[in-house]
Amino acid sequence: MVPSVPRKPVTVPDIVARKRDGVPVVMVTAYDATFARLVDACDVDIVLVGDSLGMVMQGHEHTLEVTVEHMIYHARCVRRALRCAHLTVDMPFMSYQTTPEAAVENAGRLVKEGGAASVKLEGCARVLPAIERIVAAGIPVMGHLGLTPQSVHAFGGFKVQARNSDAAERLRSEAAQLEQAGCYSIVLEGIPAPLATEVSASLSIPTIGIGAGKGCDGQVLVMQDLLGLDDSFKPKFVKRYATLADPIREAFSAFAADVRARAFPGPEHSFGIKKSRVRAAPEPEPEPEQTQDEPPRRTGGYGPR
Numbered sequence: 463m464v465p466s467v468p469r470k471p472v473t474v475p476d477i478v479a480r481k482r483d484g485v486p487v488v489m490v491t492a493y494d495a496t497f498a499r500l501v502d503a504c505d506v507d508i509v510l511v512g513d514s515l516g517m518v519m520q521g522h523e524h525t526l527e528v529t530v531e532h533m534i535y536h537a538r539c540v541r542r543a544l545r546c547a548h549l550t551v552d553m554p555f556m557s558y559q560t561t562p563e564a565a566v567e568n569a570g571r572l573v574k575e576g577g578a579a580s581v582k583l584e585g586c587a588r589v590l591p592a593i594e595r596i597v598a599a600g601i602p603v604m605g606h607l608g609l610t611p612q613s614v615h616a617f618g619g620f621k622v623q624a625r626n627s628d629a630a631e632r633l634r635s636e637a638a639q640l641e642q643a644g645c646y647s648i649v650l651e652g653i654p655a656p657l658a659t660e661v662s663a664s665l666s667i668p669t670i671g672i673g674a675g676k677g678c679d680g681q682v683l684v685m686q687d688l689l690g691l692d693d694s695f696k697p698k699f700v701k702r703y704a705t706l707a708d709p710i711r712e713a714f715s716a717f718a719a720d721v722r723a724r725a726f727p728g729p730e731h732s733f734g735i736k737k738s739r740v741r742a743a744p745e746p747e748p749e750p751e752q753t754q755d756e757p758p759r760r761t762g763g764y765g766p767r
């Protein structure tokens with residue numbers, strides 16, 4: 463849906479104000495310009511260039527091999543397509559866990575080179591000094607607690623977290639510490655819904671849930687999951703808003719069948735000979751180079767129009 467009123471870019475204060483106004487925050491991941499443009503046209507508040515790209519773009523089993531360079535590459539692709547949505551970019555594994563100095567430098571690269579308006583990083587205790595340094599540099603930080611995928615080996619898999627009372631108490635305390643350290647929002651991933659509801663009510667910054675129930679101040683899903691692009695991935699927390707794997711396969715099969723039957727391309731997809739070439743005497747080529755039956759060429763790339 464293209465809204466009739468031109469929308470304004472979504473800022474960090476806008477996102478925080480959503481909670482005060484009782485309006486849920488909507489976040490979707492994107493990794494390229496084509497899909498980022500589709501998301502941006504649909505009144506989504508935040509586009510996240512997630513390190514989940516290690517899985518959905520690169521085909522790894524986890525997110526641990528993603529580098530700052532990969533994140534910058536995808537952030538730049540997405541940035542060019544955004545008009546309104548806020549762009550937040552994940553800090554990849556080991557780009558902020560070593561020292562606060564390395565963390566602020568890498569966060570700065572995601573902003574300067576990737577075009578991020580904020581960064582997201584996982585965890586609490588060991589990364590609080592890093593968060594404080596990044597916030598002090600003027601870069602807004604989104605926290606991420608619970609099933610933090612960069613700790614997959616420590617968890618022994620992508621398992622729901624904070625299910626016992628000690629772990630729940632730790633998560634409550636971590637959420638408060640992240641707010642205190644200056645985070646403007648927190649992703650709560652893979653935790654019991656009642657705990658997420660309680661934590662959300664205890665904070666003045668919005669929580670954005672994924673597998674954390676309806677009591678969060680917003681929700682996020684990975685684009686491939688909500689579009690149903692991978693039939694082999696359907697964990698409990700995912701709702702498919704489309705099942706696009708089927709029509710996409712049908713399109714590829716139809717193309718293959720057409721090519722093999724020599725049914726594509728038809729005359730309407732083919733170019734004629736230039737008028738100037740059929741004339742007897744060769745003359746200087748007129749500019750622009752276009753045949754009569756060719757539509758005007760679109761200039762520029764696949765950026766926003």
Ligand SMILES: Nc1nc(=O)c2c([nH]1)NC[C@@H]1CN(c3ccc(C(=O)N[C@@H](CCC(=O)O)C(=O)O)cc3)CN21
Binds near residue numbers: 611
């Ligand atoms: N496509 C995609 N979607 C995601 O949500 C996502 C990624 N990739 N990559 C990064 C992390 C990894 N995530 C995952 C991956 C698998 C489960 C999963 O299989 N969960 C099961 C088991 C839960 C349990 O046993 O405690 C589930 O049914 O939810 C959960 C989160 C979330 N993130």
Ligand SMILES: CC(C)C(=O)C(=O)O
Binds near residue numbers: 512515649672
């Ligand atoms: C699932 C979201 C919250 C994320 O961190 C990612 O896509 O990497």
Ligand SMILES: [Mg+2]
Binds near residue numbers: 513611
């Ligand atoms: Mg992530």
